[in-house]
Amino acid sequence: MEDIKPQLVKVTIDGIEVEVEPGTTILQAARKIGGNVAPPAMCYYQPLKGSGGKCRACLVRVAAGSAKDPRPMPKLVASCITPVQDGMIVENSTNEQVLTTRKAIVEFLLINHPLDCPVCDQAGECDLQNFAFNHGMATTRYEEERRTFEKKDIGPYIQLHMTRCILCYRCVYTADQITQKRVHGVLGRGDASEISTYIEKAVDNDFSGNVIDVCPVGALTDKTYRFKNRVWFTKPVDAHRDCPTCSGKTTVWYRGDEVIRVTARKNEWNEVTEFICNTCRFEKKKTSDWVIEGPTKISRSSVISANKYRGDLIKPDFQRKLAAATYTHVDDERDTSQLGIQQLTPERFAPVLPHANDPEP
Amino acid sequence: MTETQNTVEFTPERLKIAQEMIDRYPAERQKSALLPLLHLAQEQWGWLSPEVMDYVGRMLDIQAIEVYEVATFYTMFHLDPVGKHVIEYCRTGPCCLMGGEEIYDYLKQKLGIQAGETTADQKFTLKEVECLAACGMGPVFQIREQYYMNLTRDKVDEIIAELSR
Amino acid sequence: MGKKILLEHINVPGIETYDVYRKQGGYTAVEKAIKTMSPEGVVEEVKKAGVRGRGGAGFPMGMKWSFLAKPEGVPRYLVCNADESEPGTFKDHYLMKNIPHLLIEGMIVSSYALGANKSFIYVRGELMYVIRILEKAIAEAKAAGFLGKNILGSGYDLELIVHPGGGAYICGEETALLESLEGKRGNPRNKPPFPAVKGLYQCPTVVNNVESIATAAWIINNGGDAYAAIGIGRSSGTKLISASGHIKKPGVYEIELGVPVEEFLYSDEWCGGIRDGHHLKALVAGGSSVPILPANLITKLANGEPRLMTYESLSDGGFQTGTMLGSGGFIVFDETACVVRNTWNFSRFYHHESCGQCSPCREGTGWMEKVLHRIEHGHGSMHDIDLLVDVAKKIEGNTICPLGDAAAWPVASAIRHFRDEFEWHITHPAEATQPGAVFKGEMALV
Ligand SMILES: Cc1cc2nc3c(=O)[nH]c(=O)nc-3n(C[C@H](O)[C@H](O)[C@H](O)COP(=O)(O)O)c2cc1C
Ligand code: SF4
Ligand code: SF4
Ligand code: FES
Ligand code: FES
Numbered sequence: 008m009e010d011i012k013p014q015l016v017k018v019t020i021d022g023i024e025v026e027v028e029p030g031t032t033i034l035q036a037a038r039k040i041g042g043n044v045a046p047p048a049m050c051y052y053q054p055l056k057g058s059g060g061k062c063r064a065c066l067v068r069v070a071a072g073s074a075k076d077p078r079p080m081p082k083l084v085a086s087c088i089t090p091v092q093d094g095m096i097v098e099n100s101t102n103e104q105v106l107t108t109r110k111a112i113v114e115f116l117l118i119n120h121p122l123d124c125p126v127c128d129q130a131g132e133c134d135l136q137n138f139a140f141n142h143g144m145a146t147t148r149y150e151e152e153r154r155t156f157e158k159k160d161i162g163p164y165i166q167l168h169m170t171r172c173i174l175c176y177r178c179v180y181t182a183d184q185i186t187q188k189r190v191h192g193v194l195g196r197g198d199a200s201e202i203s204t205y206i207e208k209a210v211d212n213d214f215s216g217n218v219i220d221v222c223p224v225g226a227l228t229d230k231t232y233r234f235k236n237r238v239w240f241t242k243p244v245d246a247h248r249d250c251p252t253c254s255g256k257t258t259v260w261y262r263g264d265e266v267i268r269v270t271a272r273k274n275e276w277n278e279v280t281e282f283i284c285n286t287c288r289f290e291k292k293k294t295s296d297w298v299i300e301g302p303t304k305i306s307r308s309s310v311i312s313a314n315k316y317r318g319d320l321i322k323p324d325f326q327r328k329l330a331a332a333t334y335t336h337v338d339d340e341r342d343t344s345q346l347g348i349q350q351l352t353p354e355r356f357a358p359v360l361p362h363a364n365d366p367e368p
Numbered sequence: 369m370t371e372t373q374n375t376v377e378f379t380p381e382r383l384k385i386a387q388e389m390i391d392r393y394p395a396e397r398q399k400s401a402l403l404p405l406l407h408l409a410q411e412q413w414g415w416l417s418p419e420v421m422d423y424v425g426r427m428l429d430i431q432a433i434e435v436y437e438v439a440t441f442y443t444m445f446h447l448d449p450v451g452k453h454v455i456e457y458c459r460t461g462p463c464c465l466m467g468g469e470e471i472y473d474y475l476k477q478k479l480g481i482q483a484g485e486t487t488a489d490q491k492f493t494l495k496e497v498e499c500l501a502a503c504g505m506g507p508v509f510q511i512r513e514q515y516y517m518n519l520t521r522d523k524v525d526e527i528i529a530e531l532s533r
Numbered sequence: 534m535g536k537k538i539l540l541e542h543i544n545v546p547g548i549e550t551y552d553v554y555r556k557q558g559g560y561t562a563v564e565k566a567i568k569t570m571s572p573e574g575v576v577e578e579v580k581k582a583g584v585r586g587r588g589g590a591g592f593p594m595g596m597k598w599s600f601l602a603k604p605e606g607v608p609r610y611l612v613c614n615a616d617e618s619e620p621g622t623f624k625d626h627y628l629m630k631n632i633p634h635l636l637i638e639g640m641i642v643s644s645y646a647l648g649a650n651k652s653f654i655y656v657r658g659e660l661m662y663v664i665r666i667l668e669k670a671i672a673e674a675k676a677a678g679f680l681g682k683n684i685l686g687s688g689y690d691l692e693l694i695v696h697p698g699g700g701a702y703i704c705g706e707e708t709a710l711l712e713s714l715e716g717k718r719g720n721p722r723n724k725p726p727f728p729a730v731k732g733l734y735q736c737p738t739v740v741n742n743v744e745s746i747a748t749a750a751w752i753i754n755n756g757g758d759a760y761a762a763i764g765i766g767r768s769s770g771t772k773l774i775s776a777s778g779h780i781k782k783p784g785v786y787e788i789e790l791g792v793p794v795e796e797f798l799y800s801d802e803w804c805g806g807i808r809d810g811h812h813l814k815a816l817v818a819g820g821s822s823v824p825i826l827p828a829n830l831i832t833k834l835a836n837g838e839p840r841l842m843t844y845e846s847l848s849d850g851g852f853q854t855g856t857m858l859g860s861g862g863f864i865v866f867d868e869t870a871c872v873v874r875n876t877w878n879f880s881r882f883y884h885h886e887s888c889g890q891c892s893p894c895r896e897g898t899g900w901m902e903k904v905l906h907r908i909e910h911g912h913g914s915m916h917d918i919d920l921l922v923d924v925a926k927k928i929e930g931n932t933i934c935p936l937g938d939a940a941a942w943p944v945a946s947a948i949r950h951f952r953d954e955f956e957w958h959i960t961h962p963a964e965a966t967q968p969g970a971v972f973k974g975e976m977a978l979v
Contacts (some may be wrong), residue, residue, distance in 0.1 A: 034962040059891050060723040063931055082930045088723050111927035115896040148920055174889060192433040193718070194440040196701070197887040198899045392694050394608075394651070397734055399716035403699045407658060428716075441718040441888075442699025444658050456659075460620045460876045461821060462777040462864050498702065498882050499620040499821075500659055501860070504775060504783035513661040 016093035020044050020067075021101045032099055033086035034065055034130070043100045045276075047138050049116070049223055050175035051087035051277050057181050059087035062173065064112050068105050071096040082109060097279060106142070113143035119154040119198060120224075121170045129225030131238035134277060135173060153233035154198060161191065164216060164230050164289045169201050178202060178218035185213040185282055202226065213252055216288040220271045220279050231289050232268035241267060243303035248296055252284035258303050259294075266292045267344065272303070371518050376423045382408055386427065398428050402438055406445055415446035443497065451493040455479075456510045460499040463506035471507045471519050478528060491532060505508040535878050536538070536763055538751045538771045540743065540787040543631055547790030548752060549666065551673035554634040555638040562750035563641045563679050567687045570753070575646035579749060581757025583769040588614055588705070589820065589860040590935075591844050600729045601647055602737040610738040611644045611652040612714065613746050616698055616705035618657055620821035621862025624773035625743035627785040629656070629663050633670035637693065641679060642753055644691050651692050654743075657711050667695045689822040702886035706934045707740040709888065720890050721934035742860075743775050764790035768843035772858070774803075777955040778865035781805035785904055794818070794847075795832040798865065811867035818847055819859020821879050822939035824946030825872070852946065871971045872954050876947040877905035883940035894937040897928040901944055908955060911962030918955050922948055925942075 015026040020037045021044045027036045035053070038045045046067055051059035059065075066083040074094025083105060086097070099105060116135060124130045156169035174193070179202070182189040194203050219227050238260075246259040260268045269288045271279040291297065378386055384418055386405055393400040404425050406416060416439055418432075425435040439445045446454065457472055477484060479492050486493040502508045505517035516527055547553035554560075566575050580595030603611060613636070617625040629636055636654070644652045655913075656664050671693050674680045682690045696714055698704050704713045708722035711733050732738020748770060752760045761769045768790040774797070777783045782805035788797060798813070799806045807813050813828040834840050834849050847858045866875070884898040901924055907913050925941035932938070948955060954972040958965040965972075 062892050064892075066931060085723070107932055108927065111931070112892055115892045115900075115927070118896050118900060148901065151900065151907075173892070174895065176890075189431055190433050192437045194436055195889075196441045196718070197884065197889040198895050200889040200895075326973060392692075394734065397715070400696070402716035403658070403697055403713065406699065407661070430716075434716075437718055438699070438716065442658070442701050444700035459878075460882055461803040461875050462621050462862075464875070464878060465778045465864070465870060465960065466783075492812060497659075497700070498885060499618060499622075501617045501623045501626040501657065503621050503623050503864070504785065505623075506777065510659060513665075513732055515662070 016091055016095075018091045018093075018095045018097060021099050022098040023362060027091060029093075030090050033067060033069075033084070033089050033091055033095075035093050037067075037086065037097070037099060039165070046086045047097050047134075047142060048087055048276070049134055049138060049173060050177065052114065052177050052180070052221055054280075054282075055177060055180040055221070055278070056184060058175075058177055060085050062112065062175055064109065064111070064116075064142075066105060066108055068098045068102045069095060069209070070098050105305045109142045114147070114149075116173050117143070117147065118149040118151075119170075120173070121153065121155070123171070127168075127225040128228045128232065128238075129222075132277075133225060134223035155203060159203070160230070161227075162215065164285065165219060166228050166230050167202060168226050168228065169203070169243045170226075171204055171224045173224055174200055174202075175223055177221040177223065178227055181218050181221050181282075182212075182215070185214045186359075188212065191215075213284045214282055216285045217271060217279065219288075220273070220282075222278075227266055229270075229288070229329060231292070243257070245296035245300040245303050247288065247300065248291065248298060250284060250287055251286060254281050254283070255287060256281055257283050257287055257297075259297055259299070264294070266294060266297075268292075275304075286342055378408070378412060378420045382412055390441070399430055399434070402428060402430075402435065403442070405532075406435075406439060410445060411427055415449050446493075449486075451490045453491060453511050454493045455493045456497040456500075457483075457497070458500045458502075458506065458510075459496045460503075462499065462503035463508055464504035465468055468507035471521065471524060473509045474521050475509075475528075478524065492528075536771060536789045537787050538760075538763070539628065539635065539747055539773060540785075549630075549634075549635060549670070551670065551677060554632070555677070558754075559634055559750075560638055560677070560679055562753040563645075566642045566753050567689060572646045572648055575642060575749075575753060576919040578752055578757035579646070582595040582748070582752045582756070582760035582961075583757075583767065584745065584748050584752065584760060584829075585768070585844065585886055586742055587744035587772065587861070589619065589822070591858065594741060594745050594748075597729070597741070598643075598739060598762050600649060600727075601739055602730045603648070608651065608734075608736050609647055609649050610733045610736055611640070611647050611649040612707075612710065612733060612738060612740045612756065613640060613652070613743055613874055614705060614710060614740050615654050615656040615660075615743045616706060616710060617660075617743070618702040618886075619860050619862055620706050621775060621777055621817060621864040622820045622860045623775045623777075624702070624785045624861060626660060626663065628743060628747060628773065628777075629660075630666060633663075633667050634674065635747045635750060636667070636743055637670055637674050637680075639749040641674075641691060642749045643739075643746050645689060646749075649739075650690050651694065653714060653733070654693065654695045654746075655704070655714055656695060656697060656703075658699045661697065664695050664697055671695070671761065686963070687733050692927070696885075701883075701888075703888045703934075703936060706936060709934070710740065711738065718888070721886050721936075723933060765841070765843050766845065768845060768858075772842070772862050774842070774861045774862055776804050776863045776865070778863075779808050779811060779867035779870065780865045781808055784936055785898060788795055788842055789972075790841075790843045792842045793832075794842055795839060797842055797863075798832075804863075804865065807865065811869065813865065814868045814870060815866040816871060817856075817862070817866075817943075818842075819857045819860030819866040821882065821940060823857040823859040824852055824855075824942050825866075825876075825950065826854075826856050827950045830950070831856070846883050847870070852942070852949075856946070869969075871909075872947050873905070873909050873958050873965075873972075876944055877902065877909045879943045880905050881963055883936065883943075887933075887936060887940070891933045891937070892933045893928045894940065897924050897937070898940045900924055901940070905944070908958050909965075911958070911966040913955075913959040913962075915956070917959070918948060918952065 012300040016029050018036050023040050025040050049062035049064040065086045067086045069080040071077040073092030159167045161167050182191045191199050219229050241260045241262050243258045243260050248255045258270050259274050271283045274280050389404045390401045409420050421435040422432050425432045426466045481494050483494050486505050500508050507519040508517050542548050542557045546720050576598050584594050585591040615625050652768040682777050701719045703709045704719040706721045709719040713719040728738040764770050771787050771789050774786050786803050797803045815825050815827050816831040835854050844858045848855045880902045883903040887894045887898045889895040904917050925945040928937045957972045
C-alpha cells in the first residue's frame, strides 16, 4: 500500500516559493521560509487552539488569492488565521501598505502601554519590545492620559501588571485549555477590558504558571523571580527532572551559581513547546533538583544572544560536569496530546553536552 | 420589587421560569441561558453580587469566571448596589439633537447627582447609556422595562414626582 | 409612491393581537408556503424578489439563504437580528412593538425555507417590554397551530425562542450575536468560517435583520416578481426609514426605494421638512456609521441629478461625495447643530461599544474620542485634525469586524466635509466652548 500523502500547495511569500500542506496558515508557511518573511505575531500562539486574529500585527497583503482565482484580497488579512491556497501570492515585508499598517499597530499597542521597560521583568524577552523595535516609529503622537491599573497578585506565584497587558488572550486560552477549572479571564470590554479573576481568587492549578510563559509582555510575571534580575545577565540551560505531573523538561535560568527561575522551553518563535507544572517552575530552585542537558539554544533576535550570552562559555563548570555525568535518555513518549502541544523532536536532545569535554576556559 | 440579599436563591416562581429558560436551548447548550438568567436575577435582587453570579453559574454548570466575563461585558447589569429606580439616560447623538443634553443637565440638577451616583435616600441611581433605539422620540430614558420618551422639563418633574411617592 | 408592505396595517386597532392580525390576512403566507410550496420554492421566491438585507450591509437575502450549508444530520438555525442599536435607527423596535405577528409570520416562513426547527429572535435587552410582546404573540401563534409540532398537519416542527441581549451594540454584528446567544461575551468571530457554514453552536446558520425577515410574508403571498417590481433596479421593495433630528415629523416611515432624498425630507407625507425657521446643514442617511454629508451633497449627485433613497444613489460618488443607505437611520442636522460635537459624541459611542478584541479598534476608538473631546473643549491644535484623519485611516479595514470601519467613517467624513468647522474650534476656543456655540462660517445651507 502506498502512503496517501496530501497534495502539497504552493505559495509565494515575498517572492519566495514554499510548499506546504493544505490548511496551513500563511504565517506558518512564512515561518517555514523563516527570517524576515515571517510576519510578527503578538497574539497568535501555535500551541493554543483558537488563538490569533486579534492583535493584527501579522497583517499581510494577498496579491493573488489562488491559482484558480488570482484576484487580490481587498483588505490586508491576518496571516495567522488565513489558510493558504494553491498559487497564492503574499506580500509581507515587501509591501509598503503592510509596513505602514504594522507601524500603526505598534503605535496602537503602545498608546496605553506604560513604557516602563527599565523596571519591567520582561525587558529583553518581550515580544512587544521586539515588535516595536523592528516595526515601530521612534516617536509617539499620543498626548492623552494612559490607562492604568493597580498591580494584582493572582495567587501566591503570579503577579498581574494589567497596565502592560495587550489583551492578546493567550493566557485565557492557556487557562482554558490546560486547566480544568479556569478562574482567570477577561472582564469588562473595549479598552477597559482587563485580565482578572474578579475577586482575586487564587489561580490554584498545577499548570497555572504557564500563563507567565505565554504572556508576550510583562503583564504576567513570576513572583518568585520578579526584580531578581535582568534577563540578559542570566544564562538559560535546558534541564529536566523526573516529574510526576509534567514532562519535567524545562529551561533553568542561572545567575552565577544560583537558579533564579525555571520556565518552559520555547521554540524559535518564542512559543512554549511543552507546558510545565508549577512544582517544576516555582519550587525547584536548586541545581540538585535538575539534570542539566546543556545550554539553551537562543534565537538570533534575542537580546540574550545579542550581546551577553554565549552558549560555549557556560559557567560554572560543575554544571557542565554534572550535566555530562548524569544525563539520561529523556522519555519522549509521554502523551501530552491533551495539552494540545506538539512533541519535541528527539533531535533536540543531544546525548551529551557539546562542550562538556572542552578544556576549562 | 427588589428583595434584600440574604438568601441567594430564586423565588419559587422565578426558579420555575429559570428552568424553562434553560430548557429552551439544545441539550449541552444550557450556557445560552446565561443572559436570560442574569436578567432574571437582576429583577429579583436589583443588582448582581458575586454570590448571585456564582449561583447562576452553578445553575448552568459553568465556571464562575464565565459568568463574570459576561456580566462585565454587557452594560445592563449592575455590579454594585443601586437605588430603587435606575434611570438609564440616553446620551447619544440623535437624542442630543432633540435637546437631550439640556434635559439631562436638568435631571442631574434635580436629583442632585451625577452619572453613576445614587441619591442619598437610595431612591434613584443615574446611569448614562447609549442609543436606546427610540431616537425619533428623544430625549429618552429608561427605568427598568419602561421607556420614557419625548422628555421635557415638565415631564421629568412629573416622572420623578410620581416615582418619589 | 405610497406602497406599503410592512406597515400597511400598522394603524388598525388591535393589530398586535393574533385575532386582528389574522383578520387582516395574517398567516396566509404560512399556509401558502407550508401547504403548497417546497422549502426550495420559498427560497426561490425570495431570490426573485431581490430583497437586500435591511440590517445595514445590504446583502441579498435569497442569495444568503442559498449559501446555507446543509450537511446531513446537523441542525440548521435561523437567527433574527433584533439587536437594533445603531444610533439613529429605531425601525425594528417600532415594527416589533406594533405588529409583532408580522415578524413571527416571517420567521415561520423563513425557517421553513431553511429547514430550521428551532429559530431565535435576538432582541436587545433594553427592549424587555418588546420581548414580552413577542412572547405573547408567539404563544398566540402556537395556540393557533402556526408554531410547535406538526404545523398545519405538514409534519414540519418549529420552535421560536426570544433571546434577550444584555446591552452591547457589538452584538448586532452577526458573529458577536451568535457568541452572545451561546452565553458568551459578544466578541465577533474571525471569518471565515462564515455563519452559513459554522454559525450558532457551530452549525449552519442564517442571520437576518427583523425588517428583512418581515418581508418574507408579503413576498410569499404576492410572489417574488411582484416585490421586485417595487423600487428601482437592485434596490427593490420598500424600506423602513427611521427619521430623527431637526425635522418636523420624526418617526418611522416605509418608503418605496427610489424616493428622492429631497422629497423624503421635505414632503408632508414623511419628514415634513426642517423645523420652522431653520435650514438643513448636514445629514446622516443610514445610521451613525455611514459618512455624514453636507446639505449640498445629500440632495444632489455630482452631476446635478437628484439623489434618491436607494443603495446605489446614496453611495454614488464613493466616500468623496457619497454615503450609504446602511440601516436607514436618517439623522437630520440644521444649522444649530455642531458637527464637531456630534462627531465627538459618535466617536465616544464607538469607543464605548468596541468589544476590545483587536488592537486598532480597541485603542484607536479611544484615541479618536480623546482627541475630539479636546478639540470640542477648546484644547485642540491644528495637527490634531490630520492626526484624526490618520488614525481613522489606520483603523479602517484592519479590524476583525466592521465596527472599526463604522468608527472611522463618521470621523473621516466629518473632517472631509466640515474641516473649517474643526479649524474654527481650534482657532477660536473661547467662542467655540460657549454653550450652544456653532460655527457660522461659510456653509452651503439648503
Ligand atoms: C457593529 C455592527 C453592528 C450591527 N448591528 C446590527 C443591528 O443592530 N441589527 C442588524 O440587523 N444588523 C446589524 N449589523 C449587521 C449584521 O452584522 C448583519 O449583517 C445583519 O444582521 C444581516 O442581516 P440582513 O442581511 O438581513 O441585513 C451590525 C453590524 C455591525 C458590524
Ligand atoms: S496578561 Fe499577557 S497573556 Fe494575558 S492577555 Fe494580557 S498580554 Fe496577553
Ligand atoms: S473591530 Fe472593534 S468591535 Fe470589532 S472585533 Fe475588533 S475590537 Fe471588537
Ligand atoms: S498574530 Fe495574527 S492577529 Fe495577532
Ligand atoms: S439616540 Fe437616544 S434613543 Fe437613539
